Amino acid sequence: MTVPTVELASGLTVSAQGYGAMSVAPVYGPADPAEALATLHHAVDIGVTFLDTANVYGSGLSEQVVGKLLADRRDEVQLATKFGLVGNPANGNRGIDGRPDHVRESIDASLQRLGVDVVDLYYLHRVDPDVPIEETVGAMAELVRAGKVRHLGLSEATGDELRRAHAVHPIAAIQSEWSIVSRDVERNVVPTAAELGIGFVPFSPVSRGLLTDAFDPAHIGDGDLRRRFPRFDADALPANLDVRGAVRAVADETGATVAQVALAWLGVKARAFGLPSVPIPGTRFAARVDENAGALDVTLTGGQVQRLDALADRVVGARASDPLWVSLGRE
Template identity: 45%
Template sequence: MEHRALGSQGLTVSTQGLGCMGMTAFYGATDETESLATIDRALELGVTLLDTAESYGPFANERLVGKALTGRRDAAVIATKTGIEITDDGQPVALNGRPEYVRRALDRSLRHLGTDHIDLYYLHRIDPQVPIEETVGALSELVAEGKVRYIGLCEASERTIRRAHAVHPVTAVQSEYSLFERGIEHDGVLDALRELGIGLVAYSPLGRGFLSGAISSPDDFAEDDWRRTDPRFQGRNFDRNLDVVHEVRRIAAAKNVTPSQLALAWVQHQGAVAIPGTKRRRYLEENLAATGVTLTADDIASIEAVAPHGAVTGDRYAPELMAMLGG
């Protein structure tokens, strides 16, 4: 496994990380034994970046990651998130970027993860009621105290990124980025990251599984799979987006790789660190094989022809969740 600098503040991570969210929430049935085995296999294969959040569960995901790292904390770069207020009994409340909540949530995450520091601490969503300078000021204090090593933002606008970075260096911004979602190429975010030396962590690099080529119908999802509410998986949007997947699959077959590997190789080619989520070892191993895929100029041109910005139809979240993006 190759490693690369994430941002310009000194953090180095594996070229591909592991998104752990689905191991405890949102994507149907879970299996702790297989999830722990998947994390174990990821570490064995050289993955260092494990991505979690207090809201995944809530709390269950952080506890799972902490359990997986018992006795080997230094084997992983732990990335977790705050900013979506959760009560101590696990009830979500609202966005909360107030310094006092950030501090309280950080201490709680440390307990759940069984560690004395977080390597990369993200603001999960931007609270419009709290100036970003105040929230980042609190994160900066946590760095000074040694509880956090590096800070990051998720789904932030160009303006917010610049304001935050002026208070304390932002190491990484996590945004949805894939052949299905290329908005940051056109709203100033990607340009700002490159200018400021901030790393890009791409979540949902497989379009929430669409780009794996394994989904042929919305009925493929379990009843409790949240993708049933995702506009891109509904009605005519699903059919149109499936046409894009068929084209990606065609290019992948010509290159003798899977659609997932092609899609992940494309994200890697853009300089991002992808964190595909999986809860099974077999998919983990398929995804990690993408780090060995090299795309030629002709490959990139072929991909651009079938999956340009705007090729996918439908919003990427339901309206209430779309309202939390780009703060």
């Protein structure tokens, strides 16, 4: 298997599908660091070289695991990490810090955990409502001039916030939730990115596992982050499992899996908007990395895309427990 590359932004060429390394930390249940590292190596082996992590994932554990891979394979990888979330998002004890001082402190701590001198793409994980985005991005731009960061990104910014940030320093990529069942970013964020020539990085492209063949509500344990998301509430799941069933019907028609259809659909939509887009599905298992990468060979008909387009209106529950936490609540 060979994964092609995409120019996500000028000077930033990455694999056409990335890897979301939040899953190597125990946010969706127990994670074996050794197995996670083996999965990361397998991803890079098949050409999934765009690795996405964050300082908050497992309180630094994800960066540490990624760092073990980078010790031998830094030149093969396009590395993205994030800052700005503080506390523990898993238990709701969380906050946002976009102060310039925090920007500088965060990059140094991430570089140490990752064991590298420079990060290819550095994201503001969430926009701080108490700090003008111009101030935060101005401090991030200093990191570029210092040689610690090559490109800047934002996560869950609104179209207006993205435009304001881009006026301070070029933004290479915007990362937000985008999937068959989460399409609100298509109203303002995606068109703004396309207009400004900014790449899009969809996270949760298979809706935190919902849009996979393997999803089983019984596997959502007490420590699972999904317990904080309304779509996984007991009263919402029946309708949302019906939505997954509709995706599976398309998967059966194409000889693909549910996850592959969800990822292939994103490719169709990104091309329709005219912007480069690289989804970052996460998994702890090498076999799932192969499955996800197989989506790059899945072709959907126009009729199938139309059927999938209609499913977002059937979803029960918001995509975030706090609407202000994502761009949807501030648009």
